[in-house]
Amino acid sequence: MAATLSSTVVLACSTLTALVGVVATAFDRAFDLTAVFALIAVLQAMLLIRLRTHRTEVTLRPDLAAWVLDRAALTGEPAEHLLDRCVATARDHLGSSSPGPSGSGRAPQLRDRDGAT
Helix, strand or coil: CCCCHHHHHHHHHHHHHHHHHHHHHHHCCCHHHHHHHHHHHHHHHHHHHHHHCCCCCCCCCHHHHHHHHHHHHHHCCCHHHHHHHHHHHHHHHHCCCCCCCCCCCCCCCCCCCCCCC
């Protein structure tokens, strides 16, 4: 799930409301409701943190997005992994000199079993 600003704001407001519920029910000594509100607040805070530390969002054309989702459903592979491979393959075909996983600044050289390039 991609985090948009509006979904993040709604989740943050909902988490804040749950925290207010924790305080209000604690003052009323309704500890069963306090536990429920605390659980809601913790779960929403965890989701909020996950959304904020998730990967960078990239917008695709609708036809490409549909292909990725169809292919992911067909293979059982997460769409994120499929997109990683697609972009890495495109980068390799374009001869990009951007840092790869090794951070060397150039595309890694492939070698066969004998060590030849």
